[in-house]
Amino acid sequence: MGEAGIDFMSYLPESRLSQILPLMRNDPRFMLAPAASEADAVSLAVGATLGGKQTACYMESTGIYVSSYQLVVVALHLRVPILLLVGHLGGFDDQRNSFLYSLPGRRLIPQLKALDIEHSVLHNGENLETNIKTAVRTMNALREPVALVFTGDFTV
Amino acid sequence: MNRYECLQFLAPLITDHLIVTSQSGQRIEWGSLSKHDGNLLLGEMGAALNVGAGLAMALPHRKVVVLESDGSVLLALSSLATVANLGISNLAVFVFDNGTYSGTRISEATATRGKTDLEQVAKGAGIERSVTVRELKSFKEQAVPAIEGKTLSFIVCKVQESLIHRDIPRPDVDLPENKYRFVRYLQQTEGKLPSFIGRG
Numbered sequence: 001m002g003e004a005g006i007d008f009m010s011y012l013p014e015s016r017l018s019q020i021l022p023l024m025r026n027d028p029r030f031m032l033a034p035a036a037s038e039a040d041a042v043s044l045a046v047g048a049t050l051g052g053k054q055t056a057c058y059m060e061s062t063g064i065y066v067s068s069y070q071l072v073v074v075a076l077h078l079r080v081p082i083l084l085l086v087g088h089l090g091g092f093d094d095q096r097n098s099f100l101y102s103l104p105g106r107r108l109i110p111q112l113k114a115l116d117i118e119h120s121v122l123h124n125g126e127n128l129e130t131n132i133k134t135a136v137r138t139m140n141a142l143r144e145p146v147a148l149v150f151t152g153d154f155t156v
Numbered sequence: 157m158n159r160y161e162c163l164q165f166l167a168p169l170i171t172d173h174l175i176v177t178s179q180s181g182q183r184i185e186w187g188s189l190s191k192h193d194g195n196l197l198l199g200e201m202g203a204a205l206n207v208g209a210g211l212a213m214a215l216p217h218r219k220v221v222v223l224e225s226d227g228s229v230l231l232a233l234s235s236l237a238t239v240a241n242l243g244i245s246n247l248a249v250f251v252f253d254n255g256t257y258s259g260t261r262i263s264e265a266t267a268t269r270g271k272t273d274l275e276q277v278a279k280g281a282g283i284e285r286s287v288t289v290r291e292l293k294s295f296k297e298q299a300v301p302a303i304e305g306k307t308l309s310f311i312v313c314k315v316q317e318s319l320i321h322r323d324i325p326r327p328d329v330d331l332p333e334n335k336y337r338f339v340r341y342l343q344q345t346e347g348k349l350p351s352f353i354g355r356g
Contacts, residue, residue, distance in 0.1 A: 037234040047210020073200040
């Protein structure tokens, strides 16, 4: 993410990708902003982007529902790029799926499509650096949020 | 005390500050009183506080002023806890609390006309400099240090419901145009553009 130019990340932690937080916390390239809600995380990232940061916003799949209002009325309306890093808790390929997660997980991709947010589903770490750089290039070209959805090997 | 006279007092205090407003009559009133290129007039409720906080984090040497309403803050109460814990000192928040969803045109009450006290909610969330003002004199006394100081400030301004904004022409700049004006202003004053402003 650092090589892709990301230097700010707001987040509400979850269980599938949480290992990235201590790594980023110990890397001086990143400014981190913990949020009490994914809605807060999205609007924080909008402000930081306008202030010159290149931002990411990390959340679990249900965070897309919580933050949909902010994604639409702030990020999409103002056309502000944010890299959304979404742990696909409850997705088809979630290795820890259960009845608790499967219903919101199943509806994540339809929700992203309904929001018209460009997204890519990553099942493993192959070409991860390229995929992140591609997503950052795409979000800046679109001037809109773009999502990377992490499932499969990332959910073990 | 009404909101317009408070905003009239604030306008000449603004120099290189960055101003973020939520959607309400204050967006219209501030857009009329201030033509500052550092104004970001958001078009919705429940976002200005966090957008302002993100700006304050990205630009810690600049002062960010957020103009909020009671309805907007109530829509995003988690933002108080979020902002309180970010360690921001360059953010001043003014909440113009008329106890009313004025946009409904039937003066439907917000929770602050009932039992909810935003000053106490903000304090409970961890914003230490949270105060309530009810008269213009008190507003002026609190506004100057909030604008000029280096402490996260949350000023709840108890104002009468006012319909002044309905007699003022609405801003004719849409949100993307406002965004570009805002980031071009930052380019002039910071010497740097956001990375999404790339080659065409």
